[in-house]
Amino acid sequence: MVAEPRRTTAVLRQVALHDLRFFVRVGILPHEAELAQPLAIDLVVWVRGGGDAWPVIDYRDLWAIADGVVSRGPLEYLEAIAEAIGEGCLARLPVERVRVAVRKPHVTLPGPLAGAEVVLEVERRA
8 A cells, every 4th residue: 555645735725806996095196185096906815724624715804804904095005005905914814825916097197008006915924
């Protein structure tokens, strides 16, 4: 009889919400602090487990963390939004890693563009 090999890899499951949409006051320009504009967020978390032993991630919790951050407005920087959401996920959920992408389609620049995006990835330290 051959012994089963020991697993030497980490097994992670990804749970994601894509294109969460909010209408918030965001930006550092005076008109951005007064007038709400669209903001889109992708939120991906990874949980560690295997077999039947996987933590359950409730989508409502992911939504609530993102909504709690953007509802604080007015917001200044996309980087701060992404960081607060990422840290909130690590603090409140049994996740190993978080990826947050925050997109602002209406950016005031002198030329045409689809929008600005900031992406943050953060991992739990052992």
